[in-house]
Amino acid sequence: MMSLGTNGYASPAARKMGYDVAEGVDIRGRYDEEFARILTKDALRFVAELQREFRNHVKYAMECRKEAKMRYNAGALPGFDPATRCVREGDWTCAAVPPAVADRRVEITGPVERKMIINALNSGAKVFMADFEDALSPSWENLMRGQVNLKDAVDGTISFRDQARNRVYKLNNQIAKLFVRPRGWHLPEAHMFIDGEPAIGCLVDFGLYFYHNYAAFCRNQGAGFGPFFYLPKMEHSREARIWNNVFEKAEKMAGIENGSIRATVLIETLPAVFQMDEILYELRDHSVGLNCGRWDYIFSYVKTFQAHPDRLLPDRVQVGMTQQFMRSYSDLLIRTCHRRGVHAMGGMAAQIPIRDDPAANEVALELVKKDKLREVRAGHDGTWAAHPGLIPAIMEVFNSNMGNAPNQIQTMKREDAANLTEEDLLQRPRGVRTxxxxxxxxxxxxxxxxxxxxxxxxxxxxxxxxxxxxxxxxxxxxxxxxxxxxxxxxxxxxxxxxxxxxxxxxxxxxxxxxxxxxxxxxxxxxxxxxxxxxxxxxxxxxxxxxxxxxxxxxxxxxxxxxxxxx
Incomplete structure (x- = not known):
């Protein structure tokens, strides 16, 4: 084992050796004493076990994505799977939403940077989603420093000194609930090799975070207290099944109850909208809902129909939630989630305050309020904001329409969405190209x-x-x-x-x-x-x-x- 100094960091002699890795693990990223707190031998052994058990399942899932792409490029359209009709029509529900995260009416998202984590947890939002995925450039430094930052945040010891402002940032007494989004299944981690091949990025993100932090969440001695996750980029329920098996293995390793880990899946690919019931079914002991990842969803629409010249998108600023295919997607997600007893989360407000133009800022804020009013009235239980400055306005919209209820699972069933068809979900977007x-x-x-x-x-x-x-x-x-x-x-x-x-x-x-x-x-x-x-x-x-x-x-x-x- 690596010898440790009195402060818990590697001693000078150990530093010459580099990281003390588990068998079959090769770390090719830069050595850093702080990173060594995360890249311990036992933590790396856990990540390696996840890689070995699930890598072939992930490879198969990625091959299935390629086969689906070939079908779409040959003219096929995505749709509901006749083989899983019994799941869609079945009378089943997910595990009850735990009280710890029953109220998620406003969530803020951002990368796992130290100052960002503190500000987001202090922002007044109900949830902060710390992001290893779309909001983070996955350099070795960013990924490992992010793990250090999250461990300190979970421990409650995180702080940041802004030298330019001569200010120290610390956590408030009341903070948001922490969710973590690992990378998608398709992304490798080229700074870590396991048995001679690059590690699967999301298993590195999940494995290191879970290993170092699960105990802090589970001190409440019960299922549903976390850790909490967001799961991105899935296209099929087979990918959700892998995540469920990862969660079960992690819980067994940690000796904690089944269902302690809870996750929200982002429905942000066009194929996944036809798999929402199936995805929830696979994760039913670990699910707390689905989210409308609308920006990636627009991207996926083009990618899915890349060989279909009759599916050309108008200017991206025109592809909003009033487009029929987008509105249908949101309505079906709400109905599916509430029927299964979990949260239906709305999309991202990407606006940021316009500090040098109060009039323009007011116009932008009104657009945000209008979009969030649409979401809450449609039945969403919460929504996303990209900037802390938007939280008070969004919170006011949700509070005035939801009152004291933590969510709308029981009150907004959206049975009118039961008749949505494949055609509704695939409707061609309207608009101009300029x-x-x-x-x-x-x-x-x-x-x-x-x-x-x-x-x-x-x-x-x-x-x-x-x-x-x-x-x-x-x-x-x-x-x-x-x-x-x-x-x-x-x-x-x-x-x-x-x-x-x-x-x-x-x-x-x-x-x-x-x-x-x-x-x-x-x-x-x-x-x-x-x-x-x-x-x-x-x-x-x-x-x-x-x-x-x-x-x-x-x-x-x-x-x-x-x-x-x-």
């Missing part, structure tokens, strides 16, 4: 990728908080318009989207970015590299599944002498 839409997609996409490459996964741009999901919409929409030579409406009337046009747009938008942020910042940033990546992604003959998979190798830095090997 030159400004093409320009905005390009400008946002390049700036997001530039930030992501330098370690920032959540970026304020043009009064909205952009993350990987919104960047994906920009990318796939550009790709779709180029692929099918869209003729633009409005200010681009009669102009066909071509490679030549797109090349000029990229050049002009790069010049605009430079003007907006300043030449010095532009030259110091990764904008030129980001432009190459984003342009390649928009012009590739076959659409890549995920922008971040293509860009990931740009942030992988191996330190082969950083770990001891057994």
């Amino acid at each position: 030159m400004e839409g093409l320009r905005l997609n390009t400008r946002v996409g390049i700036q997001y990728v530039a930030a992501w490459l330098t370690g920032t996964g959540s970026v304020p741009l043009y009064n909205l908080m952009e993350d990987a999901a919104t960047a994906e919409i920009s990318r796939v929409q550009n790709w779709q318009w180029l692929k099918y030579g869209v003729v633009l409406d409005g200010d681009g009337l009669g102009v066909k989207v071509s490679l030549d046009l797109f090349g000029r747009v990229v050049e002009e938008e790069m010049a605009r970015i430079e003007r907006e942020i300043g030449r010095e910042k532009f030259n110091k940033g990764m904008y030129k590299e980001a432009s190459k990546i984003f342009t390649r992604q928009c012009t590739t003959p076959m659409l890549d599944d995920f922008l971040t998979l293509d860009a990931y190798n740009n942030i992988v830095i191996h330190h082969p002498k950083g770990s001891s090997r057994l």
Whole structure:
């Protein structure tokens, strides 16, 4: 075992050895004393056990995704599975929502950065979802420091000194409930190899967090007290079954009751909307609901129908919840969740306060309130905000419509959604496609990728908080318009989207970015590299599944002498 100094950190002699790894584990990320608190031999052994038991199941699930993609590209449409009709029509419910998280009317999300964690837990929201996924650039530093930060947060010892402001941030007495979102099944962790192959990213995120923190949640001596999770990017209930088996293995290892772990699944892919009952059924002992991950859902609509030229999206700003396919998705999610006794969570308000323009800020806030009023009246039990400044206004909307009830599970059954058809869920979106839409997609996409490459996964741009999901919409929409030579409406009337046009747009938008942020910042940033990546992604003959998979190798830095090997 690694020898420890009196403060719990590795001694100088141990540091020369690197991390004290479990058998079959090879850590290729940089050694750091703080990271060594997380990457203990026993914790790594637990992660390795998860990888060994479930990697073939995950590989099979990813192959099933590829097969489904081939069917859709050949003209098939996603739909309800006749083989699981008995599950959809069955009279069953999930485990009761535990009192600890019965009230989730406003949730805030953000990356696992130290100051962000403190501010979000202190924000007045009911829940903070700490994100290892779309809001985080998965560098080794970000991931491991995030684990350190979360452990300190769970322990209640987390603090942050802002040198520039000469201010110390600490937790209040009353804080939000902590949920953690690991990465999706498709993402590898290239800084950790297990038995010679990259680890599955989400099992690293889940395994390290659970191993170090489950005891703090389970001091209440009962099921349903956590840890709590959000599960992203699923396309089929077989993927939920893997998560359920992971949870059961973790609970057994820890000696805690079945159902102690609870999770909310993001319904953010088009295939998953036809699998909501099945997903809840697989996780029924561990579920606390589903969430409308609407930005990824829009991205998934384009990706699913990439070979269908009759499914072209209008400008992304026009694809809101008033579109029939989006409204149907929300209504069916509410009905499904409430029928099964769990939360139906609404989507993200991506707006951020406009501090230098009070009038514009008021207009934006009214739009947020209108969207949240629609959600609560439709039956959602809670919703997401990207910025603490939105929480009071959103909380007021939900409080005035829900009163003292912690949720709407019993009062808003949405039986009218029982008649929603596959056609409703696949309705073609309406709207126009404009030159400004093409320009905005390009400008946002390049700036997001530039930030992501330098370690920032959540970026304020043009009064909205952009993350990987919104960047994906920009990318796939550009790709779709180029692929099918869209003729633009409005200010681009009669102009066909071509490679030549797109090349000029990229050049002009790069010049605009430079003007907006300043030449010095532009030259110091990764904008030129980001432009190459984003342009390649928009012009590739076959659409890549995920922008971040293509860009990931740009942030992988191996330190082969950083770990001891057994």
